[in-house]
Amino acid sequence: MKKIINTPDTLMMEMINGIVLAHPELELINKYKVIKKKKMNDEKVTLISGGGSGHEPAHAGFIGKGMLDAAVCGEVFASPSQIQVYQAIKETQSNKGTLLIIKNYSGDIMNFKNAAHLAKEDGAVVDYVKVEDDIAVEDSLYTVGRRGVAGTVLVHKIAGAAAEEGRSLSDVKTVAQKAADSVRSIGIALTSGTVPAKGTPTFTLEDDEMEYGVGIHGEPGIRREKMMSASQLAERMVKDLLKDLKVSDDNEEELVVLINGFGATPLQELYLFNNEVARELSERNVKICRTFVGNYMTSVDMAGVSVSLMKLDDELKSLINKESDTPAFKVSG
Amino acid sequence: MKKIINTPDTLMMEMINGIVLAHPELELINKYKVIKKKKMNDEKVTLISGGGSGHEPAHAGFIGKGMLDAAVCGEVFASPSQIQVYQAIKETQSNKGTLLIIKNYSGDIMNFKNAAHLAKEDGAVVDYVKVEDDIAVEDSLYTVGRRGVAGTVLVHKIAGAAAEEGRSLSDVKTVAQKAADSVRSIGIALTSGTVPAKGTPTFTLEDDEMEYGVGIHGEPGIRREKMMSASQLAERMVKDLLKDLKVSDDNEEELVVLINGFGATPLQELYLFNNEVARELSERNVKICRTFVGNYMTSVDMAGVSVSLMKLDDELKSLINKESDTPAFKVSG
Amino acid sequence: MNMDLQTGIRWMELFNEDIQQNKDYLTQLDTPIGDSDHGNNMSRGMDQVIQAIEAESPDSLEALLKLVTSTLLSKVGGASGPLYGSAFMGMLKILKGDNTSSWDKVLRGGLDSIQKRGKAEVGDKTMVDVWAPVVKSLENKQLTHVVIEEAVEATKPLKAKKGRASYVGDRSIGHIDPGAYSSALLFQAMLKSEEK
Amino acid sequence: MNMDLQTGIRWMELFNEDIQQNKDYLTQLDTPIGDSDHGNNMSRGMDQVIQAIEAESPDSLEALLKLVTSTLLSKVGGASGPLYGSAFMGMLKILKGDNTSSWDKVLRGGLDSIQKRGKAEVGDKTMVDVWAPVVKSLENKQLTHVVIEEAVEATKPLKAKKGRASYVGDRSIGHIDPGAYSSALLFQAMLKSEEK
Numbered sequence A, B: 001m002k003k004i005i006n007t008p009d010t011l012m013m014e015m016i017n018g019i020v021l022a023h024p025e026l027e028l029i030n031k032y033k034v035i036k037k038k039k040m041n042d043e044k045v046t047l048i049s050g051g052g053s054g055h056e057p058a059h060a061g062f063i064g065k066g067m068l069d070a071a072v073c074g075e076v077f078a079s080p081s082q083i084q085v086y087q088a089i090k091e092t093q094s095n096k097g098t099l100l101i102i103k104n105y106s107g108d109i110m111n112f113k114n115a116a117h118l119a120k121e122d123g124a125v126v127d128y129v130k131v132e133d134d135i136a137v138e139d140s141l142y143t144v145g146r147r148g149v150a151g152t153v154l155v156h157k158i159a160g161a162a163a164e165e166g167r168s169l170s171d172v173k174t175v176a177q178k179a180a181d182s183v184r185s186i187g188i189a190l191t192s193g194t195v196p197a198k199g200t201p202t203f204t205l206e207d208d209e210m211e212y213g214v215g216i217h218g219e220p221g222i223r224r225e226k227m228m229s230a231s232q233l234a235e236r237m238v239k240d241l242l243k244d245l246k247v248s249d250d251n252e253e254e255l256v257v258l259i260n261g262f263g264a265t266p267l268q269e270l271y272l273f274n275n276e277v278a279r280e281l282s283e284r285n286v287k288i289c290r291t292f293v294g295n296y297m298t299s300v301d302m303a304g305v306s307v308s309l310m311k312l313d314d315e316l317k318s319l320i321n322k323e324s325d326t327p328a329f330k331v332s333g
Numbered sequence C, D: 001m002n003m004d005l006q007t008g009i010r011w012m013e014l015f016n017e018d019i020q021q022n023k024d025y026l027t028q029l030d031t032p033i034g035d036s037d038h039g040n041n042m043s044r045g046m047d048q049v050i051q052a053i054e055a056e057s058p059d060s061l062e063a064l065l066k067l068v069t070s071t072l073l074s075k076v077g078g079a080s081g082p083l084y085g086s087a088f089m090g091m092l093k094i095l096k097g098d099n100t101s102s103w104d105k106v107l108r109g110g111l112d113s114i115q116k117r118g119k120a121e122v123g124d125k126t127m128v129d130v131w132a133p134v135v136k137s138l139e140n141k142q143l144t145h146v147v148i149e150e151a152v153e154a155t156k157p158l159k160a161k162k163g164r165a166s167y168v169g170d171r172s173i174g175h176i177d178p179g180a181y182s183s184a185l186l187f188q189a190m191l192k193s194e195e196k
């Protein structure tokens, strides 16, 4: 393992320190590893997300106007503890209540839900939505549902814009839930990432192999397959996503596209891939409202890409186009 | 080589297409591979940069309010031809003239200068500055000077803010030159990048080795060395930079810090490294005015980081804090 | 079996030693079917538990369980934090309700709590697949090291239905569940704490 | 040597063949002391030159040189685009000035132009280190394949002073200069075009 770090034990704290140093509009509550806006708005629903580290810029990079108010940071790939989340809720309460945006993982769900429970016992008004956008995972009665992956960023955006409008907690929750229900993602990996504390790659791929349907924690995907061209890949991923979203060629739907790099894939490839995805969508008469290309929800230093598509109605469309001003996600309104 | 591409021959065109598709405020002049603002401002000095591809988001990602007006795109690591640059100048002329911002490489200098020459013959008002910020390279009478690397982004920012104020071409050039003279960079690589058309890594490093003093084209650095911790690395790089910038402990200087990833290094490491660089600077009583952390000037898919420091006077300080609204560099004024 | 404050502290110390020794192995188990952090999560947690015990010197078994619970819940995170935390909280609840409860009843309270929190059934390839047979054997006074080992081994052929491992579907088959393994360490330590 | 339109076209065709065949090798030479694109730059450029010749069918040597110049300047980029472009432009200038100029004078014009544009001297480890001895040998009527090969080989021990290779300082020693090699291909093709 070759990384620009000191020791895995100190990595998370040093990293989140580096974040607030770069973005002085944010501050760190050291004891609970909570990054929050310095200037909170009491008349706005507070939005909190977070989870394990290793997904940078998620989630601290999405704190700011029109998105999150705070992010709770766990160790690499480990959800923060319920006490950390509880403290984040306590420290950021507004007059309008708090919404937690949780990626659907057993650990995250348990810790965030328990934290909400504890905070409610103290009189806080707290609710949550969970995001489970990864179509790679089978969704059945007998499983825990799908994973929350890069689509979460778009849920932050929608919820953030709604909260910024001064809507009530239940209204913000409703539209955040609609956003979560309208977004689907699928990802592929060209290489494994290396969890710093482990020190060796999570899996090994040959030079002509990829994993189709990976998550953001180095879990293997649905299948190991032969590498394909960008255009074949885009066709396959777009097809799988549209099918799951129930968008067919003559739907005349309008979508948001998010092309997400997993950490080690350069913008060169992400933009090229965007070209292929846009082509696939236009061949299917799907309209693109907005496109985001970049590293938004990474998996440490994995090479690979995910595509997220969000189906828009008028409300979502208006919210996605509202201003957001955060370190890693800026939309000029 | 495993990349999300189709063929190396089509890569550059597909990528720049993907850029304008993601950023509809930009447009592509197909024939000359020029990306420009859709809405030009005739009463502002036009700023053009560019060079070989492979440095994404540079330079197209810096087109927008408060930075560039156009970027001319060459093949990977090959400067665009003089005719491409000439056409870019022709297509983006304003009433205030055009300034070219050139990274100091023989190819870039020759092509951009010739283009300026040709455009002048047509009556265009054109001038240029060159950026040579890389302290890894010996600067002597007998060499071609230093390389232009990530510090170029800060020169774009300064020149862009000055142009946005409506200053004259000569004023914009003067302050751009001051910015170029005030910025220094140094980079290290943990792995080599792979030029798509070549298909194999440019160099090979062992698991405990790094290259100190690399550029952005896969050139080897000053020395191959043993890998160090982030804190040792920061100490060394900051020391080398401050020495070259002639900043000593009791100068009470104020600096801009740019922590630049080379493409395959995740934000996790970049932010952690920022923490170390900030510590080094504060131990030396150097004040940080603003910090930028991200992938700004990459070297295809190289893993590594560079640090750029720009010494500020009042004018530069005011300009660095002005608004810029571009795909890859946003400052809320 | 009987549990008292001294044995309880010894139990936690032995468990901590085993966790630190097996940290890398637990992470390795968490690699093919998880996210490579179980070793770290447990190591961080038990390190904190031992520190808390040293700092606070609990003066009753109840106080000990309380300290372990709150430390795990506040310091661990991941799935194992709240689940192990719930386990100790469930144990504490039984003990509090009736100080004379036998230890197998207390442990059953821990298991119930894990299942209430995590909704996993036996066969879902989780720590429950160790907890359930262990508690049962204890109730039948038949708990041995072998019982524990067999329970862990039995998670191997299962397809995961809960937790992160469930996301990889059929690919989870053929691997030991990391939480089952750490729970085995917990119960091995418990047996050893009594032996001494 | 004499040059006319037919020989000139043949020259460009042979040069193109050699460039395409040596594309990977040129890139390989451009790796330790450059940026791994010289093969691609030259291949792209000569491909365009041949296409232009086919499309425009130049009817004089002057028209041919003009076409080669403009194609290289508009399509190649990098350092080699303007330098090779300048070379042909310099040749064109001499030929235009005096249609009866001997070919060695024309080539000297090319060399002058490269040096005017790139400011490189002999010994700076650039294409000039092939152009200069080649032009001189031609003037002395002593140009052979061996002269060309030796000139390329002689760039190996040099430390680069111009172009991208100069950035790596002492590390440039021990490698053949890629532009010197492609220039050698140019002159080898020139000799072959005359032989046929």
Ligand SMILES: Nc1ncnc2c1ncn2[C@@H]1O[C@H](COP(=O)(O)OP(=O)(O)O)[C@@H](O)[C@H]1O
Binding pocket: A077, A078, A079, A106, A107, A108, C030, C034, C035, C037, C038, C041, C042, C078, C079, C080, C081, C083, C114, C117, C118, C119, C120, C125, C126, C127, C128, C162, C163, C164, C177, C178, C179, C180
């Ligand atoms: N719902 C659940 N019920 C019981 N145990 C579970 C459940 N979900 C996960 N586990 C246990 O937690 C272990 C994983 O813990 P850990 O790796 O620390 O957390 P995470 O999965 O959040 O990374 C699994 O091996 C499994 O035994």
Ligand SMILES: Nc1ncnc2c1ncn2[C@@H]1O[C@H](COP(=O)(O)OP(=O)(O)O)[C@@H](O)[C@H]1O
Binding pocket: B077, B078, B079, B106, B107, B108, D030, D034, D035, D037, D038, D041, D042, D077, D078, D079, D080, D081, D083, D114, D117, D118, D119, D120, D125, D126, D127, D128, D162, D163, D164, D177, D178, D179, D180
């Ligand atoms: N100033 C110069 N004068 C003469 N030749 C030069 C000069 N700079 C570079 N060259 C030649 O150009 C070659 C490199 O060309 P190429 O790789 O295509 O361009 P770039 O260096 O821009 O990547 C070098 O090997 C050298 O022979």
Ligand SMILES: [Mg+2]
Binding pocket: A052, A076, A077, A078, A079, A107, C035, C037, C078, C079
């Ligand atoms: Mg985890």
Ligand SMILES: [Mg+2]
Binding pocket: B052, B076, B077, B078, B079, B107, D035, D037, D078, D079
């Ligand atoms: Mg080049």
Ligand SMILES: [Mg+2]
Binding pocket: C030, C034, C035, C036, C037, C038, C078, C164
């Ligand atoms: Mg885990």
Ligand SMILES: [Mg+2]
Binding pocket: D030, D034, D035, D036, D037, D038, D078, D164
């Ligand atoms: Mg080159």
